[in-house]
Amino acid sequence: MNMMNFKNNRAITFLAGFGACLAVLLVMGAKSPEAPSPVKPASDRDVYYPNTEALGKDEMRVIACGTGMPTTRAAQAAACFLVELGNGDKFIFDVGTGSAERISSLQIPYDYLDKIFVGHLHADHIGSLAEIFIGGALMGRQKPLRIWGPNSTVPELGTAYAVQKMKEMYTWDLAGRVGLVDFRGYSLEVNEFDYKGENAVIYEDNGVTVRSFPAIHSLDGPVSFSLEWNGLKFVFGSDTYPNKWFIEYAKDADLVVHECFVAAPDLVRKMRFTPEQALLVGTQIHTAPEAFGKVMETIKPRMAVAYHFFKDFDTTASVNDRIRTTYDGPLSLAEDFMVWNITKDDIRVRMAVVEEATWAPPLAGKPQPPGGDPDREKFSKDAGVPVEAIKYSDFIIGGRWGEVDEVLRGVYKEASEALGQEFPYPESK
Numbered sequence: 065m066n067m068m069n070f071k072n073n074r075a076i077t078f079l080a081g082f083g084a085c086l087a088v089l090l091v092m093g094a095k096s097p098e099a100p101s102p103v104k105p106a107s108d109r110d111v112y113y114p115n116t117e118a119l120g121k122d123e124m125r126v127i128a129c130g131t132g133m134p135t136t137r138a139a140q141a142a143a144c145f146l147v148e149l150g151n152g153d154k155f156i157f158d159v160g161t162g163s164a165e166r167i168s169s170l171q172i173p174y175d176y177l178d179k180i181f182v183g184h185l186h187a188d189h190i191g192s193l194a195e196i197f198i199g200g201a202l203m204g205r206q207k208p209l210r211i212w213g214p215n216s217t218v219p220e221l222g223t224a225y226a227v228q229k230m231k232e233m234y235t236w237d238l239a240g241r242v243g244l245v246d247f248r249g250y251s252l253e254v255n256e257f258d259y260k261g262e263n264a265v266i267y268e269d270n271g272v273t274v275r276s277f278p279a280i281h282s283l284d285g286p287v288s289f290s291l292e293w294n295g296l297k298f299v300f301g302s303d304t305y306p307n308k309w310f311i312e313y314a315k316d317a318d319l320v321v322h323e324c325f326v327a328a329p330d331l332v333r334k335m336r337f338t339p340e341q342a343l344l345v346g347t348q349i350h351t352a353p354e355a356f357g358k359v360m361e362t363i364k365p366r367m368a369v370a371y372h373f374f375k376d377f378d379t380t381a382s383v384n385d386r387i388r389t390t391y392d393g394p395l396s397l398a399e400d401f402m403v404w405n406i407t408k409d410d411i412r413v414r415m416a417v418v419e420e421a422t423w424a425p426p427l428a429g430k431p432q433p434p435g436g437d438p439d440r441e442k443f444s445k446d447a448g449v450p451v452e453a454i455k456y457s458d459f460i461i462g463g464r465w466g467e468v469d470e471v472l473r474g475v476y477k478e479a480s481e482a483l484g485q486e487f488p489y490p491e492s493k
């Protein structure tokens with residue numbers, strides 16, 4: 065009897081297994097028309113390859129181009145988030161150290177990357193500004209770079225001062241380019257606004273509204289931003305201690321990026337802080353993971369994005385566990401090249417796979433030959449350099465080694481023949 069039952073059980077198990085296999089085969093059979101093609105591109109890849117996907121007209125795409133810390137590392141650039149909209153507009157929020165390389169990896173024409181919003185003036189939030197200013201112009205930006213940033217209690221602590229001094233730091237660089245390059249991209253437009261503005265509109269164009277509200281971080285001046293377009297809302301915190309403005313103005317947002325600092329014990333262990341410094345910096349100047357969770361639990365975004373910590377195999381779990389003591393909603397622990405595609409119905413999170421060995425991306429406009437711009441006087445004045453190229457001194461000119469003239473004449477001859485246009489060789493004097 066027992067044996068019989070055993071046998072029956074085995075038979076039943078066998079039949080059940082067979083039935084399950086049959087069901088799987090039937091399901092597979094039903095799906096066979098959609099089976100991946102061995103020769104066509106895959107229709108649904110769980111990765112983002114830049115410049116291979118159309119952005120829907122109701123869609124927002126956000127790409128993390130820097131998620132790290134003030135201490136530089138190759139694995140993570142410092143704060144930078146790119147927002148791309150279905151209407152064609154693109155906005156950069158913060159340009160921390162190392163982020164310019166991330167941006168160039170996306171191979172977006174630089175004329176489309178002319179709007180930068182800076183939440184505060186720490187190096188890990190503006191450290192790549194000069195690279196985007198000068199490198200971006202060299203890679204094809206043919207219009208001024210526009211920067212929005214807060215003022216502070218005195219002019220010397222404001223964005224306009226920082227940008228002016230950065231430009232002055234590069235006086236030699238800019239002066240040396242006169243007469244050699246199209247100068248339209250070497251111009252800066254600074255829009256400094258009141259850091260005390262509470263949900264104040266600082267940008268409004270083409271259906272896009274950017275607002276600013278105060279943040280609490282280091283000194284008076286830092287702000288957070290919201291960007292609203294087409295019923296979608298993106299919020300970027302820059303750096304801040306949890307504050308009442310963020311709680312109020314980040315409400316109803318789809319994607320909320322807020323700093324989430326390294327957990328205090330790791331600041332001691334990995335960053336070599338003293339315990340006193342770790343507690344002060346990690347919980348009072350910045351937002352501790354537990355506090356980040358509390359903020360998100362209160363504002364309940366469709367997706368919370370934590371950044372501003374080094375995301376390593378031995379530190380991520382601690383940040384996650386600490387956030388989860390206070391927040392159980394949707395969460396992305398950001399790292400460089402994380403991508404969010406946002407529509408009213410869906411938020412899709414993927415990683416981008418980018419080309420690191422990039423050259424200049426395609427140009428959005430026609431380049432002008434050196435010195436050919438009718439407004440070059442204006443642009444030279446903006447850059448703070450003479451209109452005409454500054455010549456070498458006789459001392460330096462006297463050091464030119466004329467023995468290479470012969471071979472370089474050959475290069476000019478080759479270009480003249482190839483392009484059907486005479487390029488006269490600038491003979492050594």
Ligand SMILES: [Zn+2]
Binds near residue numbers: 303
């Ligand atoms: Zn900061």
Ligand SMILES: [Zn+2]
Binds near residue numbers: 186189372
């Ligand atoms: Zn920071």
